[in-house]
Amino acid sequence: MRPLLKGYAMSTSLSRLLETRDWILADGATGTNLFNMGLTAGEAPELWNTDRPDNIRALYRGAVEAGSDLFLTNTFGGNASRLKLHDAQGRVRELNRVGASLGREIADAAGRPVVVAGSMGPTGEIMVPMGALTHELAVEMFHEQAEGLKEGGVDVLWVETISSPEEFAAAAEACAKAGMPWCGTMSFDTAGRTMMGVTSAAMVALVDQLANPPLAFGANCGVGAADLMRTLLGFVAAGPERPIIAKGNAGIPKYHDGHIHYDGTPELMAEYAVLARDAGATIIGGCCGTMPEHLASMRRALEERPRGARPTLDEIAEKLGGFSSTSDGTGADEGAGRERRGRRRG
Amino acid sequence: MADEEDIILSELDDEELVLQMHDDLYDGLKDEIEEGVRILLDRGWTPYDVLTKALVAGMTIVGADFRDGILFVPEVLLAANAMKAGMAILKPLLAETGAPKVGKMVIGTVKGDIHDIGKNLVGMMMEGAGFEVVDIGINNPVENYIAALEREQADILGMSALLTTTMPYMKVVIDTMKEKGMREDYIVLVGGAPLNEEFGKAIGADAYCRDAAVAVQTAKDYMSRKHNKLAAG
Numbered sequence: 001m002r003p004l005l006k007g008y009a010m011s012t013s014l015s016r017l018l019e020t021r022d023w024i025l026a027d028g029a030t031g032t033n034l035f036n037m038g039l040t041a042g043e044a045p046e047l048w049n050t051d052r053p054d055n056i057r058a059l060y061r062g063a064v065e066a067g068s069d070l071f072l073t074n075t076f077g078g079n080a081s082r083l084k085l086h087d088a089q090g091r092v093r094e095l096n097r098v099g100a101s102l103g104r105e106i107a108d109a110a111g112r113p114v115v116v117a118g119s120m121g122p123t124g125e126i127m128v129p130m131g132a133l134t135h136e137l138a139v140e141m142f143h144e145q146a147e148g149l150k151e152g153g154v155d156v157l158w159v160e161t162i163s164s165p166e167e168f169a170a171a172a173e174a175c176a177k178a179g180m181p182w183c184g185t186m187s188f189d190t191a192g193r194t195m196m197g198v199t200s201a202a203m204v205a206l207v208d209q210l211a212n213p214p215l216a217f218g219a220n221c222g223v224g225a226a227d228l229m230r231t232l233l234g235f236v237a238a239g240p241e242r243p244i245i246a247k248g249n250a251g252i253p254k255y256h257d258g259h260i261h262y263d264g265t266p267e268l269m270a271e272y273a274v275l276a277r278d279a280g281a282t283i284i285g286g287c288c289g290t291m292p293e294h295l296a297s298m299r300r301a302l303e304e305r306p307r308g309a310r311p312t313l314d315e316i317a318e319k320l321g322g323f324s325s326t327s328d329g330t331g332a333d334e335g336a337g338r339e340r341r342g343r344r345r346g
Numbered sequence: 347m348a349d350e351e352d353i354i355l356s357e358l359d360d361e362e363l364v365l366q367m368h369d370d371l372y373d374g375l376k377d378e379i380e381e382g383v384r385i386l387l388d389r390g391w392t393p394y395d396v397l398t399k400a401l402v403a404g405m406t407i408v409g410a411d412f413r414d415g416i417l418f419v420p421e422v423l424l425a426a427n428a429m430k431a432g433m434a435i436l437k438p439l440l441a442e443t444g445a446p447k448v449g450k451m452v453i454g455t456v457k458g459d460i461h462d463i464g465k466n467l468v469g470m471m472m473e474g475a476g477f478e479v480v481d482i483g484i485n486n487p488v489e490n491y492i493a494a495l496e497r498e499q500a501d502i503l504g505m506s507a508l509l510t511t512t513m514p515y516m517k518v519v520i521d522t523m524k525e526k527g528m529r530e531d532y533i534v535l536v537g538g539a540p541l542n543e544e545f546g547k548a549i550g551a552d553a554y555c556r557d558a559a560v561a562v563q564t565a566k567d568y569m570s571r572k573h574n575k576l577a578a579g
Contacts, residue, residue, distance in 0.1 A: 040458070043458065085484060085485060124462065124463065126423065126463060126466075129424075130419075130420050130423040130424060130427075163419075164420075189539055190415070190418065190419075190557075191415035193415075193418065195418070195419050195463070196418055196419050196420055197417075197418025197419065197420060197421075253541075253542070253545065254544065254545070255513070255514070255544070255545045255548045255549065260513055260514065325415065327415070329415065
């Protein structure tokens with residue numbers, strides 16, 4: 001038997017899981033699940049780590065019992081910039097540590113290898129030169145959060161829903177400072193790009209040039225499952241060297257009787273999971289609207305349905321619905337701008 | 347561009363200068379926009395003409411390319427910053443000359459929602475289109491919206507939410523406006539990544555705006571309808 005690496009003795013290493021498994025089922029929604037448990041508009045979900053730990057245990061357990069091999073901690077908005085808006089900027093370390101340790105507890109009791117991934121969402125600030133947030137400050141904020149997650153016992157850090165390349169790079173640096181492996185996903189929600197204009201191909205290039213590259217990279221959230229699949233095909237076309245993560249929303253949000261319901265059925269998400277695997281994703285999960293019943297249905301489909309050929313855009317649209325924009329910025333039309341007058345230097 | 351020869355703004359005639367300013371806005375060149383605004387004012391242009399023909403017209407191009415997926419948020423933010431610098435010079439002059447007003451908007455993210463990038467972007471683009479924007483910030487309970495609308499005598503209410511957990515609060519605000527009998531006095535626009543048109547209708551907003559460019563166009567459409575209605579008596 002191979003000796004276990006120090007510090008990883010109690011935990012499941014994602015890299016080991018990636019070596020031994022064909023696909024890994026990640027988790028689904030955090031916000032949608034907590035909302036169903038009574039989280040109200042105005043509350044920071046991270047405060048529930050200490051205020052209502054049983055709800056957070058239930059959230060994690062829901063994913064594990066539905067078959068997830070990996071779940072994210074309830075720490076998405078757990079950086080100083082976001083917590084400041086709830087006057088909890090002094091509790092970054094604590095809230096992340098507790099959110100992570102609750103996760104550790106559930107994973108260790110699972111009876112099979114389950115990876116605890118420490119969720120780190122965006123700061124919500126715009127970085128220089130467009131905004132005021134400096135690289136140094138962004139690194140500091142992410143690092144503070146990463147240390148809390150590390151203390152709580154996460155196996156891997158999980159940077160998600162990022163739209164700016166500068167912020168992604170700052171998070172990468174913070175993960176290196178914390179001495180932790182990490183994964184990173186961006187949200188492609190604007191005509192197939194991130195809000196800041198990053199295409200799927202550009203993200204592959206971005207990931208490859210980082211001094212501290214992630215174990216795996218990919219896309220989460222965004223518009224619907226179909227759009228996410230198109231982004232995934234964009235990654236694959238760029239020939240990435242790392243495993244790809246696909247965490248798409250369960251359809252599109254609809255409003256019914258005072259609450260939000262995502263229109264993606266468990267059957268649709270099962271279809272999406274199989275398509276994502278066939279397209280080349282290794283870590284497959286959901287995002288907003290993805291509940292335990294969706295995850296169970298995804299797990300069953302991944303286990304039962306044989307691997308198929310990489311789907312085409314037409315097949316994706318046929319099975320998951322159409323795309324939110326005609327192009328995703330990676331095709332031949334890229335760079336087709338407005339006819340310009342001479343650019344002037346000031 | 348092969349030759350990057352410097353252009354001297356003051357040597358351009360009015361028409362050339364305005365076109366150059368459109369390009370400079372597009373490129374987010376703040377200093378050049380300030381210089382252009384001053385030159386036009388020195389040449390006797392009214393502040394209102396500088397605003398509409400040079401700045402607003404330039405931002406319209408930026409907005410169209412943003413809508414069409416040619417420009418993205420970073421470029422739009424730089425353009426809006428340049429626009430704002432020009433506006434800072436014009437604002438006191440516009441007030442003095444009693445120039446016509448496009449409309450006034452109160453904007454803020456709803457209670458529980460602290461994601462303000464979208465809101466800021468809409469605010470900047472609305473200012474870029476000549477609207478007066480009162481930004482009440484993030485995490486607003488219904489009382490804040492009501493108080494700001496009344497205090498500012500605004501025409502438009504803009505609400506933003508990025509989270510599915512905070513979207514429903516928009517309905518709370520609209521329902522409160524109805525209870526107070528003030529809903530019909532305002533144009534209510536909603537936006538944010540998880541929203542869609544169906545949601546906007548379901549909660550009783552006038553319109554859902556997919557992005558900042560659409561918000562500007564929708565606001566303009568509703569304002570002209572409002573003016574027509576007033577004129578019709």
